[in-house]
Amino acid sequence: MTAETTESPRRAEPEAAAGTRKRAARWPAAVRTPIGACSAVLLAAVVLLAVLAPVLWGDRAAAIDTDAIGQGPSRAHLLGTDSLGRDIFYRTLVATRLSVELAVTATAIGVMAGLVLGTLPTVLPRRAGRLVTSAVNIAVAFPGLLLALFFAVIFGVGTRGAMFAIAFAMAPAFARLAQTLAASVVARDYVSAARVAGVGRIRLLVRHILPNIGEPLVVNATVGAGTALLAFAGLSFLGIGVQAPAYDWGRLLGEGLDGLYVNPAVALAPGVAVVLAGLAFNLVGETVAAVVGVRTPSARIRERPVPAARTAPAEKTGMEPLLVVENLRVAFPGPAGWTVPVRGVSFTVRAGEAIGVVGESGSGKSLTALAVSRLIEAPGVVTADRLEFAGTPLLTTPERELRGVLGTSLAMVFQDPMTSFNPTLRTGRQLAEVSEQHQGLSRGPALARAVDRLRAVRIPAAERRARQYPHEFSGGMRQRAMIGMGLMGQPRLIVADEPTTALDVTVQRQLLRLLARTRETENAAILLISHDIAVVGQTCDRILVMYAGRVVEDLPTADLTTVPQHPYSRALLDATVELDTDRDRPLAVIPGRPPEPDRIPVGCAFAARCERATERCAAEDPEPVPVGPGHRVACWHPHVPETAGPRSGRETVTAGGDE
Incomplete structure (x- = not known):
């Protein structure tokens, strides 16, 4: 522990007394x-x-x-x-x-x-x-x-x-x-x-x-x-x-x-x-x-603290599965019966691996993350053939035993950090609560660790910021503080649910770099959920493309721009605007809209929006099958590269604009 982190509890006590005096002065x-x-x-x-x-x-x-x-x-x-x-x-x-x-x-x-x-x-x-x-x-x-x-x-x-x-x-x-x-x-x-x-x-x-x-x-x-x-x-x-x-x-x-x-x-x-x-x-x-109701104390700006030393990168522990999800289903009761917005999702996340999850709103991305984090509450029901994190079954292990596992090894970064933080507590106290609950630290050392974690996520003047309320942070700084909260333990998996939404491109890039650096230094796996397939492609090793509650394609990031085979994956790519996009051509859009979770059609859910759909697509729902190394596709008529022939009984259809 550095001298600065040792002194921070002593500094925090006079500041707390000053905060009380200021509140009395109101x-x-x-x-x-x-x-x-x-x-x-x-x-x-x-x-x-x-x-x-x-x-x-x-x-x-x-x-x-x-x-x-x-x-x-x-x-x-x-x-x-x-x-x-x-x-x-x-x-x-x-x-x-x-x-x-x-x-x-x-x-x-x-x-x-x-x-x-x-x-x-x-x-x-x-x-x-x-x-x-x-x-x-x-x-x-x-x-x-x-x-x-x-x-x-x-x-x-x-x-x-x-x-x-x-x-x-x-x-x-x-x-x-x-x-x-x-x-x-x-x-x-x-x-x-x-x-x-x-x-x-x-x-x-x-x-x-x-x-x-x-x-x-x-x-x-x-x-x-x-x-x-x-x-x-x-x-x-x-x-x-x-x-x-x-x-x-x-x-x-x-x-x-x-x-x-x-x-x-x-x-x-x-x-x-x-x-x-x-x-x-x-x-x-x-x-x-x-x-x-007044929440904004006029804190005195201190001198800029000395940055904490960078942690040495952790050694890779191999490619053992950290998170195993097999046939995950999330259902909610409704007037007409059960609605199943997540239908049979399967994937694995290995130690130190970054997985991206993309898809339109309503595709089940966030619900999948919440189910993995055990945050689906009644009357919602989560079932799976296998749902394990760090070797611990998440559906059968009692909640009391899971607290120690999820509380220290799994970090959740929500989409809106303004509602993710408690507005009545100072940011440092909220971060310190993790160490008090799971690491047995007293109030002073826990607050010192919170300040250290804020420095680790590159928040300037970390000691001063720890004494501020969440609304006094900018959007990007709140997201950094959320990541810092996850780093209070020893996270092995960081679930980031659209962390770059509503942030400008500069802050977005800084946040993605922070996630990448956290992954490198902590050997933490990342499950990144986003609407932006380009952002995921720059950050992750693999991409899961979800549509109507299912994973329709699982492919390596290296193959994203060359061999995506599902029509929906290709449509998402075509709808992405880049610097070299032809301005004279109209922007590409995906016709139609995703089906409602309680009105999933028979057969392939994307058939009504797909130019390659046939009668078989409207009658049978395809299962994901391997089409290459680390590459699975759930489609009857995938876009097969010219160098390869039809695989796994799938048909190759040239109609509909296939190159």
Whole structure:
């Protein structure tokens, strides 16, 4: 370990403290906004009254004056008196403590119960999760007031019963909100990346899901506090909430109902108090969400760090299969039956080998990569005659045992790194999590290794960048950081799912060079998925051409421009624009469009778009057969080179523009 990597944890600790101070400094700026100022004033007033009113005016509020029973507003009694001659103004002020305490407590219980119910489906088995979801959906169907009355009957009349009644009446709405938010986060790529890294379900929930749904929950919790305040007032008004001699704003409303027409202030005072307290809770929630939502700390630029030494190339371990895929199928249930977007894919990847997978959108490329990475979730079903990685069967080995294998030996680079990283965590912390989980490193050394891996993928000022959030990186830099995350372990296979999409050609070339250098230094195999057959041809040793969920041609890259035999492979090549493309000729296109996964035709799926198709193509689906060294083609009428004759029972057809 170098001196710089040893010092980086020490540097990170002061920077973390500085980040905390900067986050605290945002509060004054938020309070200076109109909403923030109003919320601060109202909240301060409510808190001060809740704390001080019973101490300052508790005796006056309880004092009975038989000579002033039922009087209206006067100099002695600002808002008049009740049926026992007690001052309504002081009683309203003193009732602030109990009203706010009960509302906040009920909200806290309701939010926690709803959060537990809402996030349980993400950690429970699928059937148990469905049961919890169904129970929440049934509870949400009932009006909140009806639920509150129902629970009030169960828990009994009184302060405690009303508190639990309102709390459990609020829980289903928070559970539904938490379910919706958690479901949107679970679908993100950074959660899938954490699963590949072997992060457990509970840690996945606490570290990657809850931080990303916290802001809307905070806002809804504060709104819920205002709602709980109103609900308590309603229950106490009906006589099933707070009981004498205690009183809250709702009970004051109920006691003054008889004299409402004589002295409207009896209802005006507690009613205004409920409105102002509820408004305070709502505005505070908006202010908190605005402060928490700021993600861009103004980091001070440090001096450029010294680049790490290059790792010596690893020795080749031979050509043993690293990944073996035989007859891989991925299916999803649908209204009309099972849809099979990946149909019988077979290939092998050897140590240090680079395999490219090309094809149009919907051909099954990404699903194949996800199936290999064990990221296809229910209700999707993955089957295969053989699916092994590093000698470990992926379909039969328990998930707990696979974490150590996939988390350190398989790296996944997703198409969109913006959704692949957790936006609430700093980039260095996300990389360090891999070492903490699988290598047993503590926080400091894991962060030091993360900085070292960022240097390895040529990210300048790696220490500073490790303290930044993903949105502060450029697109190409995020992709490099994703590769750096894969290098936190000892990757033997890097699955890159269209890593150059939406990047300019300069960054694209740098990224491809980085993958090639990683392959050389780490002896890692690469499975590169791309729409661009030219990019794959420059980077990989072999190319798999996929169409409609099948591999239609498997050929060496050296033969790509000379002897591709499947009509679809040749059409992809013809549609590639190069510098020497004739500008006077119209651009080549492939007529038609790929079939939908649930409408795969009988026979060859490409027949409807192929000029060489015959009746046999529409009736029988060809299987891949060898046509040369390391070359397989699934076609009844392949383009056979002039020096070779028909092979493996295939016919040679000269119609349709064959040279």
